[in-house]
Amino acid sequence: MKAPISWLKDYVDINVSSKELADAMTMSGSKVEGIEVQGEEISGVVVGKILSLEKHPDADKLKVSKVDIGREVIQVVTGAPNVNAGDYIPVALAGATLPGGKKISKGKLRGIESNGMMCSIEELGLTRENFPDAPEDGVYIFNKEEELGKDVKVVFGINEETIEFEITSNRPDCLSIIGLAREAAATLKTEFKKPVIKLKEEDDDVSKYVSVEVKDTDLCTRYTARVVKNVKIGPSPKWMRDRLSAAGIRPINNIVDITNYVMLEYGQPMHAFDIKDIKGSKIVVRRACDEEILKTLDEQDRKLDSSMLVIADEERAIAVAGVMGGANSEIRESTDTIVFESANFDGTSVRLTAKKLGMRTESSARFEKGLDTENVDAAMNRAAELVEQLGIGTVCKGIIDCYHQKKDERTIKLRVEKINEFLGTTISKEEMINILRMLEFEVDENNMTVKVPSFRPDVEREVDIAEEIVRFYGYNNIEDTLLSGKAATLGKKTFKQSIEDLIKNTMIACGLSETYTYSITSPKVFDKLNLPADSELRKAVVISNPLGEDYSVMRTTTIPDMLEVISTNYNRRIEGVSLFEMSYVYIPKSLPLSELPYEKPVLTLGMYGGVDFYDLKGVVEELMAKLGIEDYDISPEKNSVIFHPGRTAVLSIKGEYAGVIGEVHPEVAEKFECPERTYIGVIETEKLVKNASTKSEYSPLPKFPAVTRDMALLVKDEILVKQIEDIIRQRAGKILEEIKLFDVYKGKQVPEGMKSVAYSIIFRASDRTLTDEDVNKAMKKILDGIKSSLGAELR
């Protein structure tokens, strides 16, 4: 809401600068977006009189003129076709600045010196709407003698300062000059000058001209109409046009301007119809028929439906209620008698209608917030007063007022102590009452009740009263306290949250950096992952109103996001990255969604560049160690379409699936523009949390020496080291301390299809020094087992 200061001053004494006012209003709840000073960009433009005008010797279209600017006569070369000797014109002198940052300097035009520029109205940043006498093309010519050398800003009276306020949705009353003036008065503690309307009403009664029937009273609680005869359509006076422009509304003609002026001043949208166009001289307020078409003032055909309210005559719609008038009843040059409309339409209905029709207007933006029914006639009378003031018509006697549902007055108890207790303040009863009265709340001091003014539907209960009081007492005058005397609470993280932190810190210690990616994605990623048509992962939660296909489903897997991050880095020629993310995937329990999906937390790992599968696996092992998870298993997985069939493994914890790690399938890597050797892991965080144990009990250091035996085995290529190790573990007995794989070799001296696998096996007993015999026995058991189950040979 843009409020010109001079307009505010009609209703409130402002004794401070605009900046001070703006700051004070911000702190009392009317946030200021900015202050616009009209003509701020214009300097050095003065009134000049053209003394002579001669042809430029070297240019047909230019003229050389002598211009009297009071203190001197200067030479100006101009191309303006419309000026003559004797004209008074605005002239920008050397050194002047014009809107848009244009600077005027001395110069030569086709060899002739020119010391200024004659200005058109547009060059001064003004519009022909505000200066209807300005020529369409050419320099502005003052219509009377002006003082030579006088600053044109003074002559034009362009010095308005306008404050733009951001009005919150609960305060439609502040979408008006009067509402803001009321706030300003309470803020500055100065007088609010309530409007007083004086009307002559010189002609016949309004009922002779028009009647009103409201059919759908649920959507129109009040409808008023007045008739103005002998209307002289023309431009509105300059002061009105100036104020409208400053407030951001284009002046059109005096009647339309009055409706807009009243809307800005009172916050009540209005409309004017040409009475000739009201068929049957009857206004009917009704729901539109389905498929009914109305061409609105912006010349667009609008298809209406029965959810929308229209203003109609006996035959057709003539306006979309609260949104926009129809072209069929618009005010024209020839209009002689008009009907003013001021009404209260249902906010939700107006909002939905405007949304459906895609035309949010100044009017609908106000109605949708819910306007004051008591303001309807006040605004109507103000419009009539302006008509009389401007002398542009005769106001007929009386007002048609269909008022169906007068709102109950709301009375709220005022408990001074309770409010102070709630706010943590010690505001006196008198101060509370003063503040409320400034805001036009009626306070009954005997019963300590407050009557809420009709324009404040947002004030419903005591807390709302408390807010009004503290707004003007000053939020920043509240003394800060720290919940003293309240029950002490222990701040802590849950076990789950602590484990999640531990996971994160372990990843970081392992050299992985954390990423954040979007959790909404494109369904196309499922194809890029080579997923079959019936894959569970394709069953995603779909957003019904997405920003576009790229952000249209909730992710069911984080793999594409990690691949995209890798791709971004790879395409920027970064040699390698190691990354992780802790986030969620969204798994619908049924589709279409009837209950909330399962938001499954996952840990995603990703790396490329100088790493292989075992780097990734190492991170997982480190994590398991840190979380104290011992009973886990990493086994080959050959059936995933996303991963390399020979370089992928499933992680299971206590026999339960917990994740997958592996090299990305080259086809998938290619589709995501990732390097061929890209490694990804996805681990279910809940499984980690479930099995983690943070208790790490100390085990005593060994007292007796260890015995180490090395062995090299010749086994078939397809035998997994895990198979060998399982046997070692099974057979070595309690004295086994550690198995260290130190070499796997294929090639020379090893037969085709075989490999050599070498281990150091470390034995130790906690209660004695082992003998050779002990160890030999264990080794024999191990070797026998490996030979018989795996057909291995000792090398």
Added chain:
Amino acid sequence: MKEQLNSIRMQAEQELSNVGSITELENIRVKYLGKKGELTTVLRGMGSLSPEERPVIGQLANEVRAALEAKIENVKDELTRKERIQKLDSEVIDVTMPGKRKMLGKKHPLSIVLDEIKEVFIGMGYEIAEGPEVELDYYNFEALNIPKNHPARDVQDTFYINENILLRTQTSSVQIRVMENKKPPIKIICPGRVYRSDAVDATHSPIFHQVEGLVVDKGVTMGDLVGTLKLFAKSLFGEKTDIRLRPHHFPFTEPSAEVDVSCWACGGSGCRVCKNEGWIEILGAGMVHPKVLEVCGIDPEIYSGFAFGLGVERTAMGRFNIDDMRLLYENDIRFLRQF
């Protein structure tokens, strides 16, 4: 024999003063003091001495031996020191060559800020609550005093899954879930991901993070809110930080406020970071609306509470002077490594 001993001593001392290595020294020791050494040889001839001479020569011989042994020991120390110095000299490395780094990973800037916020509030006795991102309309709007067709719903540009299920637009939804399940006193923060239908650009993202705070107890005042936020701002932005509350409107708090902190870059005098305002808006706050308490079965005549919410991205961008929100979700390792 006396002369012989003296000359051995002199000769040996002469040789010892010119020794260049431990090996040479050992040779000299063997030459004079060894089993077949010169001194030993001389001593073997003692048998031919008269009984008077014997103790005299014996003493002298012992003196010579002791002197030589001491001298050898000295020379040995000296040589060892020299050799060590030589060895050290030969072992000089270029310490300006790069170290062998264990590349630690980095925490994302959003996590850094989130963790700091969590720390502060845990220190103040808060617990961390969590709630779903795909949420019921009821928790995101209805229970927060934003009924269907409320204009505030338009402002928040919500992603809907269907009529009743949406992507939460604010972490305030968790407030309700907590209040439904827990009796006061309640002191929680809820960090989390929220969604709004904003196209991606330098300052907007359809996904961002918020931290919501909620306190409900008997006798919680607006002064408590101010004090809590002040302490929070000081913990996060430094001891000198001040805060300022401006009245605002949120459907689920009353009174409501927007909260500014004094600019962390200039301290309030006005600079580029705060656009010469001296203040930077970081959060919204207010006293929990009695309707919200009532919806959760908490009697507003007995209990009161405050709530606040702040945007993590904005805070992180401010803290680290990040000028483009997209950097946070692009995950270029050269960006991530900076934190």
